Amino acid sequence: MVHPSRAIRGNTSHLLDGRRVLVGISGSIAAVEVPKIVRELIRHGAEVRAVMTSEGTRMITPEAIEFATGHPPVLKLTGGVEHVALLGPGEGRVDLYLIAPATANTIAKIAHGIDDTPVTSCASVALGGGVPILVAPAMHSLMGQNPAVVESLGKLRSWGVEVLFGPSVEGEAKIASPEEVAAAVLHRLAVGPWKGARVTIIGGASREPVDAVRSVTNRSSGATAVALATAAFYRGAEVELWAGALEVPVPGWIPVHRWSSVGDLLTLARRRRAELRRSVAVLVPAALSDFTLNPRAGKIPSRDTPHLTLRLVRAPKVLPELRRLAPAPTRLVAYKLLAGGGAEALEREGRRLGEEVGADWVVANDLSAVGATEASILVLPKGESRRWIRGPKAEIAGKLLDDLGRELADILPEPTRNPKAPSKVRADRRP
Numbered sequence: 001m002v003h004p005s006r007a008i009r010g011n012t013s014h015l016l017d018g019r020r021v022l023v024g025i026s027g028s029i030a031a032v033e034v035p036k037i038v039r040e041l042i043r044h045g046a047e048v049r050a051v052m053t054s055e056g057t058r059m060i061t062p063e064a065i066e067f068a069t070g071h072p073p074v075l076k077l078t079g080g081v082e083h084v085a086l087l088g089p090g091e092g093r094v095d096l097y098l099i100a101p102a103t104a105n106t107i108a109k110i111a112h113g114i115d116d117t118p119v120t121s122c123a124s125v126a127l128g129g130g131v132p133i134l135v136a137p138a139m140h141s142l143m144g145q146n147p148a149v150v151e152s153l154g155k156l157r158s159w160g161v162e163v164l165f166g167p168s169v170e171g172e173a174k175i176a177s178p179e180e181v182a183a184a185v186l187h188r189l190a191v192g193p194w195k196g197a198r199v200t201i202i203g204g205a206s207r208e209p210v211d212a213v214r215s216v217t218n219r220s221s222g223a224t225a226v227a228l229a230t231a232a233f234y235r236g237a238e239v240e241l242w243a244g245a246l247e248v249p250v251p252g253w254i255p256v257h258r259w260s261s262v263g264d265l266l267t268l269a270r271r272r273r274a275e276l277r278r279s280v281a282v283l284v285p286a287a288l289s290d291f292t293l294n295p296r297a298g299k300i301p302s303r304d305t306p307h308l309t310l311r312l313v314r315a316p317k318v319l320p321e322l323r324r325l326a327p328a329p330t331r332l333v334a335y336k337l338l339a340g341g342g343a344e345a346l347e348r349e350g351r352r353l354g355e356e357v358g359a360d361w362v363v364a365n366d367l368s369a370v371g372a373t374e375a376s377i378l379v380l381p382k383g384e385s386r387r388w389i390r391g392p393k394a395e396i397a398g399k400l401l402d403d404l405g406r407e408l409a410d411i412l413p414e415p416t417r418n419p420k421a422p423s424k425v426r427a428d429r430r431p
Helices: 029-043 054-059 062-069 082-087 104-111 118-129 147-158 178-189 223-234 262-271 273-278 319-325 342-357 393-408
Strands: 020-025 047-052 096-102 133-137 198-203 207-209 215-217 238-243 256-258 281-284 331-338 361-366 374-381 387-392
Touching: 020 029, 020 118, 029 047, 029 054, 029 062, 029 096, 029 178, 047 054, 047 062, 047 082, 047 118, 082 118, 096 104, 096 118, 096 178, 104 118, 104 133, 104 147, 118 133, 133 147, 133 178, 178 223, 198 223, 198 273, 223 238, 223 393, 262 273, 262 319, 273 319, 281 319, 319 331, 319 342, 331 342, 331 393, 342 361, 342 374, 374 393, 387 393
Parallel strands: 020 047, 020 096, 096 133, 198 238, 198 281, 238 256, 281 331, 331 361
Antiparallel strands: 207 215, 361 374, 374 387
16 A cells, blocks of 8 residues: 555655655644645655644644654654754755744744754754754744744844745734745755756736727736746746736745836846846746837727727837847747747747847747647757657746756856755745
């Protein structure tokens, strides 16, 4: 019989294959969310163990945690020195210690070196031995505003502990969602060429205004751009998503800069030229209008306008300006959409676009991919033969980044981010 925890391993990705995560569970009612967090980590390939305070066992049973992880949790420290075995030097050492939920009591104890529970003792060993720690607080919002708690969290951050806040709802600082926690773990434990690299992704549809309320737009859900931003973040990149009109939600841990028209996008690019230039890659799956118009002031009255003629003019081109603002060695990845014509037409038009705008890679796809959950894309690296990537958009995004990362491996600098330093995931949130 295969334990349920093993049956789901790697169902979402294999980015945490071979990585070991220890989850410390303290006495908040948010502990009931821990099995979901554990399962999300396992779906990315992680091996998960757990340690619990006695108060934590009052909120959720050890049997439930054993079911979620596939291992009995540590409930007390014995002659087996479990805290040292799991977090000290040696073959069994975990890669990250996640304390979720972290109560005000547990946070204060860790900040002041008090080791009177298995969870806090594990934290002491992790801090002393350099194991990354991620803390997901859960408490009443007024407790989070207690100066002692604020001071304790500040002290933990100064030691390299990452603090991951969830939303504040009805006076409660909720624990971060399983997806947010998994994203933070993936980002912190990422290895490879994207670790610490800046990536800019431009997606969504442009909207060229007709008047104050109407616009002319292109078909685009923005799903490809969101999938690329998510996949890059999972791989440790410092991501910016420049988003036009989207039909899909953006994860809360992805920084977003909004634009509407092609003119807005060009203004944004020039304003953030320094960030563009520092990007190792700029990927542009946006549906950008080829035409614009001079909008009328206010709203055109439909009652008094039985016929309306729009005069469209050519919109300025964005890709050449991006190439100018972000010259080599930044990799510019352009997207080309065709409505029919087959593989040869995709390659021909994709190559032509690459030459016109100076793109390093062109990704060509057919109109059938717009709004779909799965797609087939034709990847055209400059000076190389074409190749296809097929599957769900999330998988395609990961495969494309992995392919591009292999090309960039020789030119990317070593990650400059301190591996013990917290990432920017929800860092601006306070309980």
